């Protein structure tokens with residue numbers, strides 16, 4: 001029984017709320033502090049695609065994190081929806097990986113071979129047959145693969161549901177509460193400084209996404225996060241509404257349950273900048289023309305941008321932070337935080353509750369030295 005422990009989670013995105021929820025399930029007392037509304041940063045902007053492992057260059061542990069999450073998602077969502085009544089819109093309509101030129105066809109072929117080697121179902125479909133099955137695909141298609149297990153969800157609704165479920169189970173959720181700094185005592189993190197006073201706990205978890213470095217740097221620890229901007233647009237009232245996800249040429253098209261379709265996303269290393277720009281929209285329109293051109297006859301009903309939690313290490317950083325007892329981190333999920341949230345939350349909560357670090361979590365240990 002771990003009920004006497006107290007953990008402060010800083011950051012109310014999907015990662016922080018996921019950890020808070022998983023901690024309450026393990027009877028650990030938790031307070032979550034978020035400087036704005038719950039789930040309004042990367043976890044709000046996210047395209048919410050739950051893709052299969054699609055990076056042949058990733059190490060096996062990263063693949064395992066994604067696989068564990070894929071396995072966990074159906075149960076996580078069903079449980080949270082029944083507890084909170086929040087519709088998370090988790091669907092697995094399958095996804096098309098497509099190319100309209102030979103160069104991208106080769107990239108997608110390599111990705112398909114990689115997914116097949118991992119045991120996932122991947123079907124190569126001749127362009128004409130693919131267009132018969134998914135009329136939203138482009139006429140100049142040169143190659144297409146279908147993966148039935150690909151899915152998507154509303155990540156901000158998932159984040160809200162995690163926070164609501166955690167609160168119902170006893171967690172204290174404090175939105176609109178910025179953390180100014182980490183409180184230290186004899187080299188140990190003992191709480192956080194808020195404008196209205198200090199909040200103390202046994203452990204502090206930084207789940208502060210792209211902003212983590214700002215709290216970590218003053219302590220001299222290495223949590224080298226960096227904001228990686230993504231811009232998106234959504235169409236409605238187009239003559240096409242894809243059945244499933246369409247990916248290729250460095251982007252995604254995702255149908256949403258309200259009948260609109262989103263197109264995602266630029267990748268820009270431009271600091272803490274949330275602006276939607278002409279260049280960003282132009283890139284997205286060009287992507288749309290290549291992989292789902294019928295959308296262009298519709299209306300652009302939304303444009304938005306968010307800051308992915310990138311990291312200098314290129315990997316999530318999760319677990320105890322070397323050099324500061326009591327300080328933990330869970331950040332750096334970059335483009336795949338939706339996909340990797342369930343496993344990340346579960347592994348972090350289990351380690352915080354039991355003080356035993358699963359080897360999979362250990363594979364993402366934050367770097368040892370100050371950057």
Ligand SMILES: Cc1cc2nc3c(=O)[nH]c(=O)nc-3n(C[C@H](O)[C@H](O)[C@H](O)COP(=O)(O)OP(=O)(O)OC[C@H]3O[C@@H](n4cnc5c(N)ncnc54)[C@H](O)[C@@H]3O)c2cc1C
Pocket residue numbers: 010011012013014015016033034035036038039040041042043044045046047048049050051155177178179180207208209210211212215229230231232264265305306307308309330331332333334335336337338339340
């Ligand atoms: C445009 C875009 C598209 C994406 N598409 C996909 C996708 O299709 N599939 C996928 O798997 N992933 C996708 N991602 C990535 C995924 O959304 C992120 O990896 C994930 O949301 C990160 O969650 P987080 O909780 O770490 O960060 P965030 O959601 O950013 O949460 C961090 C929170 O910390 C809070 N915070 C920061 N500093 C403080 C402080 N000092 N005090 C209190 N609170 C603080 C912030 O306000 C914020 O709410 C996308 C991301 C973006 C931006």
